[in-house]
Amino acid sequence: MLLDGQQTNALQDYLRRRGWLDTEEVVSSVEKPGEGNMNYTLRVTTPLRTLIIKQSRAYVEKYPTIPAPADRAVIEGRFYKKAQAVPMLANYMPQLLGTDEENNILILEDLGKSSDYTFLYQPGQLFDEEDAQTLTAYLSELHHQFTTETPEPALANHQMRALNYEHIFNYPFLAENGVDLNAVQPGLQELAIPYKSDAHLRKVVNRLGAHYLANGKTLLHGDYYPGSWLKTATGAKVIDPEFCFYGPAEFDLGVMMAHLLLAQQPSSVLALVKANYEQPDGFDETLRQQFTGVEIMRRLIGLAQLPLSLSLEQKQSLLKEAHAMLQ
Ligand SMILES: Nc1ncnc2c1ncn2[C@@H]1O[C@H](COP(=O)(O)OP(=O)(O)OP(=O)(O)O)[C@@H](O)[C@H]1O
Ligand SMILES: [Mg+2]
Missing domain, CATH: 3.90.1200.10 (Aminoglycoside phosphotransferase (APH), C-terminal lobe)
Known part of the structure; x- marks a missing residue:
């Protein structure tokens, strides 16, 4: 599955299915949180929260003809898991809220517009x-x-x-x-x-x-x-x-x-x-x-x-x- 920030309903369904949103929670807006080349990254806003969702694909997002290891988000997630077990490190990183290994997706705490x-x-x-x-x-x-x-x-x-x-x-x-x-x-x-x-x-x-x-x-x-x-x-x-x-x-x-x-x-x-x-x-x-x-x-x-x-x-x-x- 490829994430698509334009398809708000599909995104909402996906996040609810995975339990990252409540069953009735509505996605009110989706935006690009900042500049990135490698991956597909979105900020999702609901009345209850904002989340960062990051997907890695088998290519470089900005240059789709250049191949890249598809599962890099999974490895990134493993780093977050290890680091957040150490309070000092956790303090200086977004919290990892979820991983979908099958689709190479991470859900991260939103550190705010920065x-x-x-x-x-x-x-x-x-x-x-x-x-x-x-x-x-x-x-x-x-x-x-x-x-x-x-x-x-x-x-x-x-x-x-x-x-x-x-x-x-x-x-x-x-x-x-x-x-x-x-x-x-x-x-x-x-x-x-x-x-x-x-x-x-x-x-x-x-x-x-x-x-x-x-x-x-x-x-x-x-x-x-x-x-x-x-x-x-x-x-x-x-x-x-x-x-x-x-x-x-x-x-x-x-x-x-x-x-x-x-x-x-x-x-x-x-x-x-x-x-x-x-x-x-x-x-x-x-x-x-x-x-x-x-x-x-x-x-x-x-x-x-x-x-x-x-x-x-x-x-x-x-x-x-x-x-x-x-x-
Ligand atoms: N947890 C977060 N909280 C707030 N903003 C974030 C967060 N994660 C990412 N961003 C924003 O999204 C941008 C892209 O994120 P990130 O650097 O993880 O993506 P990337 O595609 O791996 O980038 P690059 O091509 O530079 O490696 C960041 O520069 C930042 O502005
Ligand atoms: Mg990167």
Whole structure:
């Protein structure tokens, strides 16, 4: 069954049948709660409540010709189930209200009309110190609560990792990958050339990619960037763990720090995150830095572009900085 926000009656029947609405409860409106690319997400309003309903399909919602693992919402639901058993983590995520595994659907608590943190990419936007602290504390807690020698295969998320692997560690570094970077910003293609023909860089990135694909022992959010953080009336919250897996803790923190650099945050914000993050045993700062470097590069010269407002010179300087992290 494919959800359809236009078919209010069918949606109402479905939600009643599953027991997520009362038998007489009427769907009064349906809307898109915010921007998303991967999945079909709706906010459903009734006189009694509002709910978020999220369905994953066998393709990327915004680009239906691109296949994607259909059951990713089910895996996302498993993460929510685990995380919400820990009060501190539950406090910073929407509650999972239901899962329909057959149809790859999640029902989530509505955190209210709120924006994500992608506004940080706009000039002059400063990451609130309290939010930075909250989101770092969340990551520390996640990594500490769920480090194990026996990770659950149900959260290995191999297919989503394989998809992300291509976008992070492969496509950006191919000479011909079908992306016209000059259409993103004139001159960007030329900036990327040296990094696509650097054999040493390729070797380092391949090694990092292998690390990403190898099974680790820490449960990661897997997509810990401003698009997965919501600024709500009750503070910063974390959503969208569809790329979760058991892997290296350095990956989550590395990605977070990469986005603070892409968002031109002052070094004091980065220092705060670094100082507040409680490193799990064996944490490798060099590996963290390498993941930061590769994330910066792939966001600048890969397919998954961000709503950045950087000049070509700023991108060049970030690429150099990222390259230095990948030695
Ligand atoms: N529980 C929630 N409460 C309030 N708003 C939400 C909630 N879940 C999602 N949203 C809104 O819907 C948007 C899309 O949700 P989400 O990021 O989970 O979808 P997605 O398709 O996986 O996105 P992406 O393509 O960025 O991975 C969010 O940016 C947010 O604005
Ligand atoms: Mg998503």
